Amino acid sequence: MSPWRDRLRTAMPRLAVIAHDLAMVWVVWQGLHRLRFGVLPNPPHLPLWSTEVVLVLAAQGLVFWWVGLYRGLWRFASVPDLWNIFKACALGLFAIVLGLFLYNRLDLVSRSVLVLYPLVLMGLLGAPRLLYRAFKDSRMERSSKASVRILILGAGHAGEALVRDLRRFGTYQPVGFLDDAARLRGTKLQGVPVLGRVRDLAEIARETAAKLLVIAMPSADASALQTVVAACERTGLPFRMVPRLQDVLEGRSLPGELKEVAIEDLLGRKPVLPDWKAIRGWLGARSVLVTGAGGSIGSELCRQCARHGARRIALVEIDELALTTTEAALRRDFPDLEYIPVLGDCGDPAVIAHALRLAEPEAVFHAAAYKQVPLLEAQLREAVRNNVLSTHTVATACRDAGVGTFVLISTDKAVDPVNVLGATKRLAEMACQALADQRSTRFVTVRFGNVLDSAGSVVPLFREQIRNGGPVTVTDPEVTRFFMTIPEACQLILQASAIGTHEAIYTLDMGEAVPIRLLAEQMIRLAGKQPGRDIAVVYTGLRPGEKLHETLFHADERYRPTGHPKILQAEPREVAAQVIEHAIAQLREASARYDREALAEQLRAAVPEFQPVGQHPPMQASGTVVAFPARHARKI
Template sequence: MSSWRDRLKSGLPRLAVVAHDLAMVWVVWQALHRLRWGIEVNAPAIPLWSAEIALVLAAQGLVFWQVGLYRGLWRFAGVPDLWNILKASVLGLFAIVLGLFLYNRLGTVPRTVLVLYPLVLMGMLGAPRLLYRAWKDSRVESASKSSVRILILGAGHAGEALVRDLRRSGAYQPVGFLDDAVRLRGSKVQGVPVLGRVQDVAEIARETAAKLLVIAMPSADANALQRVVVSCERTGLPFRMVPKLQDVLEGRSLPGELKEVAIEDLLGRKPVLPDWKAIRGWLGARSVLVTGAGGSIGSELCRQCARHGARRITLIEVDELALTTTEAALKRDFPDVEYISVLGDCGDPAVIAHALKRAEPDAVFHAAAYKQVPLLELQLREAVRNNSLATETVAHACCLADVGTFVLISTDKAVDPVNVLGATKRLAEMACQALAGQFATRFVTVRFGNVLDSAGSVVPLFREQIRAGGPVTVTDPEVTRFFMTIPEACQLILQASALGTHEAIYTLDMGEPVPIRLLAEQMIRLAGKHPGRDIAIVYTGLRPGEKLHETLFHADERYRQTTHPKILQAEPRDVTAAHLESSIAQLREASSRYDLELLNNLLRMAVPEFQPVGTHPDYRESATVVAFPARNARKV
C-alpha cells in the first residue's frame, strides 16, 4: 500500500504538468476561435466543449507524450525545452488537421486558427516554464547572498555551465568573469559581467571581494595554464579548476566537480589519446594476469583492463595489504569482472605456475619490479633476483603455458644503463627477447619515463617536504626527466599490447624532458608558497646511479612510427640465446649463494653497455640523448 502511495505521490507533479498543458491547448483553441469570429457580425456560437475540442486535445496530448515533453523538469527549462515545445506544437497541428479532416473535412475550423495555433501554443507552454525557472533561480540567488563569492577565469562554454551549476547548489555566488577575448569585454554571460582580463585578476579580486578563484579553461594548454596559475598565485586566494572532459569521461573527476590544479596540468605535454577501439578489440572478453598488481602501475593496469572489457583479472602480489586493498577497490568499481588473487612472489616458480593454471590467461602484464635507484645500488642481489631472474621465471612459465602475449613493463633507465636498476631491467628485456625466438608467445616490451605520483617517485617526496615547510631537495639544477601520469602509462601499455607485433620494444614520444628544478618550483607554487622565499630549494648532488638526463632508445635500436602517432617502435638488438641462458644460470647460482662480487661481475658481462656512473671522467659530457624521428640528436 505504501509503495502505491509513493508512486502516486511522485506522479502527481507530472500529472499536474499534463493537465496544465492540455488546459493551455484548450485556452489557445478557444481564444483563437473567438479572436477570429469576433470581427464577424453573424459569428457562430463557440461552445466550451464539443467533440471537435475533444479530438484536438486527444491528438495534441498524444503528440506531447510521443515527443517526450514530460521527461524534462520545469526547474531546468531552457532552449532545448523550447525547441521541444515548438516541435510538439507543429506536429500537433498536423495531427489535429488529419483528425479533423477525417471527422468533418475541416468544415468548421478557420485557416487563421491553424496558422497561428503552433506559435501561440508555444508561447503559452514555454512562458510558464521559463518563469518558474527564473523564480527558482532568484530564490537560490537570494539564498546565496551569504555564500562564497567566486571569480571565474574563462567566459567560454565551461564558464557558462559552471555558473548554472553554482547557482543550483546555492553555496557559491559568481561575481564576475575574467577573459582575454576583447569581444566579451563589458558583456554578460548568464547575467554575470565580464569584468576584465585574466592578468588583472589580483586587482579585480580585491574590488569584488572574491574569496575563491575558479579556472574554467579545460582546453587550455600547459603554457597558458601556467600563466593563469601565476596570476592566481599573486592574489593569495585559493583557486580551483574545472576538470577536463577526458578526466570526467574516464572517471578521474566527477561532472561539476572543482578540482585542485595538479602538477600534471602544468608539465607542458598534452596527454596521449589512445585508440580505445583497438584496445577494446584486443582486450575484450580476455583473461589477463598482472604481477605486482598492488603497485602504482599494477593496480591502475588492473583498473584499465576491467574498464575496457577484460572478463577475468588475476592479481599476483607479495604485499598482503596492497593485494587486499586493490582487490576490494576493483570489486567495488567493477563488480561484473571475475577476480583471482594470488599472494606470493611471482619469481617463485610454484607461485607463477599455480597462478597460470588457475587463470588460464590470454595475456600477462609483468609489472612486478624494484625501482628505487639509490636503494638498489646497495641491494644488488635483490635487484638481480627480482628484476631479472623473476622476469625470466615468469616469462618462461608463460611460454610453457601457451600464454598468447607477455608484456614486460620496462624503463628508460634500461637504455645505456648506469645504475643497477637500469642494468637489471635491460637484462630482463634481453631474457624476454631470447625466449621470443624459441616460443610462440608474443613478447612486448614497453618503456616509459618517470610516472607522476607513483609510489616512491619524486612528486610524493616533494609534496611531503613542502608540507613540512621545506626545504625541497633537488639533486642537480640541470637534471631532467621524462614524465607521464599513471593512467597514461597504463594506457600506453595496453595500446602497445594491442599493436600486434610478435617481438618489439615500444615507447611513447614524450616530448621534451622536464627539469626537476621546474617541477619543484611548480609544486611549491601550487601549495600557495613562493620558491626561495617561503620554501627553500636545496641542491644535494646526483645520488649513486643517477643520470643527469634519461634516454628512451639505444643508439643502435632502429625506431619507426607505428599505427599510433605517439608510439614509437624500436628494433631489438641481437641477443645470443645460448649465451644469455648461461648468464642467467650463473646469476641464479651466485644469487643463491648471495655472492655480491660475482653477481656484479656477471651482470656487467651479461649487459656489456652497463657502465656505472663514475667510470667516465666527466659523465656530464658523455651523456647523449637519442632523438625521436622528428628531431635531431643533440648533446646535453
C-alpha cells in the same frame, strides 16, 4: 502515512504540470477559433466542451507524454526544453489533424488556426517554465549575497555552464569573467560581466573583493595554463579549476566538481589520444593477467583493461593489502567482469603456473618490479631476483603455456644503464628477447620514464614534505627527468601491445625533460606558499646510482615511427640466446647463495654497456655513431 499517499504527494507536482499544459491546449484551441470566427457576421456556435475538444486534448496529451515533456523539471528549464516543446506542439498538430479528419473531416476547423496553433501553444507552455526558472534563480541570487564571491577565468562554454551550476548551489556568487578575447570585452554571460583580461587579474580581484578564483579552461594547453596559474598565484587567493572532460569520463573527477590544479596539468605534455578502436579490437573479450597488479602501473593497467573490453582479469600481487584494495576497486567500478586474485610472488614458478591455469590468459602484462634506484644500489640480490629472475620465470611460463602476448614494462633507465635498476631491467629485456620465437608467444617490451604520483616517486615525496612545512629536498639544481601520468603511460602500453609486431621494443615519447628544481618550486606554489620564503628547497646531491639526465634512445637501436605518434619502435639488438640462458642460470645460483660479488660480476658480464656512475666507459672502437637531437628542458 500510507505508501499510496506518499506516491500521491510525489506525483502531485507532475500532475499539476500536466493539468497546466492541457489547460493551455484548451485555451489555445478555443481562443484561436473564437478569434477566427468572431469576425464573421454569423459565427458558428462553439461549445466549451465537445467530442472534438476531447479528441484535441487526448491527441496532444499523448504526444506530450511520448515526447517526454514531463521528464524534465521547470526549475532547470532551458533552450533544449523549448525545442522539445516545439517538437511536441508540431507533432501534436499532426495527431490532432489526423484524429479530427477521421472523426468529422475537419468540420468547422479553421486552416489559419492550424497554422497558428503550434506557435501560440509553444509560447504558452514555454513562457511559464522560463519565468519560473528566472524566479527561482533570482531568489537563489538574493539568498547568496553573503556567499563566496568568485572570479571565473575563461568566458567560454565551461565558464557559462559553471555559472549556472554555482547559482544552483547558492553558496557561491560569480562576480565576473576574465578572458583575453577582445570580442568578449564588455559583454555578459548569464548576466555576469566580462571584466577584463587575465593579466589584469590581481587588480580586478581587489576591485571585486573576490575570495576564490576558478579556472574554466579545460581545453587550455600547458603553456596557457602556466600563465593563468602564475596570475592566480600573484593574487594570493585560493584557486581551483574545472576538470577536463577526459578526467570526468575516466572517473578521476566528478561532473561539476572543482579540483585543485595538479602538477601534471602544468608539465607541458599534450594530451595523448590513443587509437581506442585498435585497442578494443585487440583487447576485446580477452582474458588478461597482470603481475604487480597492486602497484601504481599494475592497478591502472587493470582499470584500463576493464574499461576497454577485457572479460577476465587475473591479478597477481605479493602485497595482500594492495591486492585486496585493487580487487575491491575493480569490482566496484566494473562489476560485470570476472576477477581472479592470486596472492604470491610471481617469481615463484608454482604461483605463476597456478595463475596461468586459472585465468588461461591471452595476454600477460608483467608490471611487477623493484624500481627505487638508490635502494637497489645496496640491494643487488633482490634487484636481480625480482627484476631479472622473476621476469624470466614469468616469461618462460607464458611461452610454455602458449600465451599469445607477453608485455614487459621496462624503463628508460635500461638505455645505457648506470645503476642496478637500469642494468637489471636491460637484462630482463634481453631475457625476453632470448625466449622469443616466431611460432609461439609474442614478446613486447615497453619503455618509459618517471611516472607522476606513482608509489615512491618524487611527486608524492615533495607533496609530503610541503605538507610537513619543508624543506623540500632536491638532489641537484640541474637534474632533469622525463615524466608521464599513470593513465597516459598505461594507455600507451595498451596501444603498443595492440600494434601487432611479433618481437619489438617500444619507447614512449616522453616529451621534454623537466627540471626537478622547477617541479619542486611549482608544487610549493600550488600549495599556496612561496619557495625559499615559506618552504625551503635544499639540495642534497645525487644519490647512489643517479645521474643528472636520462636518455630515451640507444644509438644502436634504429628507431622508426609506428601508427601512433607517441610510440617509436626500436630494432632489438642481437642477443645470443644460449649466452643469456647461461647468465640467468649463473645468477640463480649466485642468488641462492646470496653471493653479491658473483651477482655483480655476472650482471656486468651479461650487460656489457652497464657502467655504474663514477666509472669511465672503455674507449669506443671506431665506427658509425648515431646522433639524436638534443632535448631542451622546459620551465614549468
